[in-house]
Amino acid sequence: MIDYEFLKAHSLNEALDYLGSYENVKVIAGGTDILVDIRKENERAKSLKYLLDISKLKELKFIEGRKDCMAIGALSTHTMLVESAVINKHFPLLVSAAKTIGSTQIRNRGTVGGNINNASPAADLLPPLIALKAHVKLRSAKGEREVLIDEFLAGPYRTNRQSGEIMTEVCVPLLGEGYFMNFQKIGRRKAMNIARLNLAIVLGINDGAIFDSRVVPGAATAYPMRFRKVEEAISGKDIKDIDLAEIGELASDEMISATGVRWSTPYKRIALASLVKRALETIFMEAKADE
Ligand SMILES: Cc1cc2nc3c(=O)[nH]c(=O)nc-3n(C[C@H](O)[C@H](O)[C@H](O)COP(=O)(O)OP(=O)(O)OC[C@H]3O[C@@H](n4cnc5c(N)ncnc54)[C@H](O)[C@@H]3O)c2cc1C
Structure with a gap:
């Protein structure tokens, strides 16, 4: 004990x-x-x-629109994300991810700060927050610092938080015109489902051409990170020229080059390729409907 x-x-x-x-x-x-x-x-x-x-610190429980970012207090619950009108409007990706977490009870208790600081490779908010280029604020008796979320993560269940620091909030920069986003998750069952794989994609698309691409699978590598080769392969391309199956394969190759071949690779290779294909397909359809 x-x-x-x-x-x-x-x-x-x-x-x-x-x-x-x-x-x-x-x-x-x-x-x-x-x-x-x-x-x-x-x-x-x-x-x-x-x-x-720290659960009763009201000052860490808020969702607040600021000039250039949406600030989410570390003690905000997953339910607060799901129910927030501003998060639904600006970052539906976060809502889709939060909705899949645990059960109603877990979403009512579990916090955004806890999900980030626990730094599980399968945490559902990490891929969306990385794809949205969020940064976190850390306070200690010595002062305050801000760190980009992908620099905050240091490994599976490890972060760069120093002893003496508390995460107070996460700030998600507002996106300009032409951005589309999608979240995918698969697991062993439909409810109370820890991700076997999850995926966040954020794309900027103008006149059919991709001008910004962020692709972040979760539970695919030791901790969630951007898949730069996939991003480069689609950046600058017209969406009608993209071979979805090829990009899916590329994502699987990038995963395997990061992790090597593991017991789960035969499953994850196919599953990740399908998730990437599905997410891109959905985004491209939305982009076309928006033209
Ligand atoms: C049945 C069940 C199902 C679950 N399903 C999912 C799921 O589908 N997807 C998913 O992603 N997660 C899932 N989880 C995990 C968990 O619910 C989430 O990660 C949740 O967001 C954790 O938040 P918490 O407030 O409960 O964290 P806590 O347990 O209170 O803390 C987690 C860690 O973060 C640290 N911490 C918390 N807040 C701060 C802060 N403000 N500053 C610094 N450090 C801090 C703590 O010290 C601790 O190390 C599940 C858990 C259970 C029990």
Whole structure:
């Protein structure tokens, strides 16, 4: 059994004080990842001495449109994303991803900050947030810093967050005209379904030509990352000249060159190619309808 003391913060400053003065503290937000780790005595929770509850910090629970980005407080739940009119309007990709997370109960408790900081290779919000070029804000007693989300991730279940830091929000830059996006996910079943693969694609398309491409599979590599070869292969092309099957194959090749051949490769090779094809097909149809 992992033995720890429970601390509760009533303000962000109090939480930062605790983090600055105790060692081996982990924060708990919704608890849907960390409590499982503690119960299973996972290696990630073994050094834990203090669990710091930040769940009541109202200042971290908001969705707010700013001049150039949409700010999402770290304690915003998946349900808040699904129900937010502004997120539905600007980033339907995030809504599609959030809708697939766990169950109603998990979506009501699980937070955006928890999903990012847990940094699971299969986390459903990571591919969309990377494809949207989001950055995260981290606060400590020493000040605040901002990091692009793909630089924040350091490996499976690892981030570049320093001890003493709390993630306060994630900022998603607003996209200009001509952007289309799609999220795909497959797993072993339809509900309470951890992704076997997921995928976020964001494309800028003008007059049929792709001027910006971001392709981010999840659960395909050690941690979600942009597939640059796929992006380069479609950038600048007219959508009617793109061979979807070929691009799907390219994505599978890029996955295998990152991971090598694993037990799951025979399945994931075919599945990822299909997801990429499906996502691009959907986006191209929307782009054509928009012309
Ligand atoms: C039954 C079940 C089904 C699930 N299904 C899915 C699914 O389909 N897709 C999916 O992506 N996930 C799924 N999850 C995982 C989980 O629900 C999500 O990752 C959730 O978003 C985690 O948020 P949380 O607030 O509960 O995190 P917590 O468990 O509270 O924290 C997770 C980690 O993040 C750290 N942390 C949390 N907030 C902060 C912060 N503000 N600053 C710094 N560090 C922080 C914690 O210290 C901990 O290390 C599932 C979990 C369960 C139990």
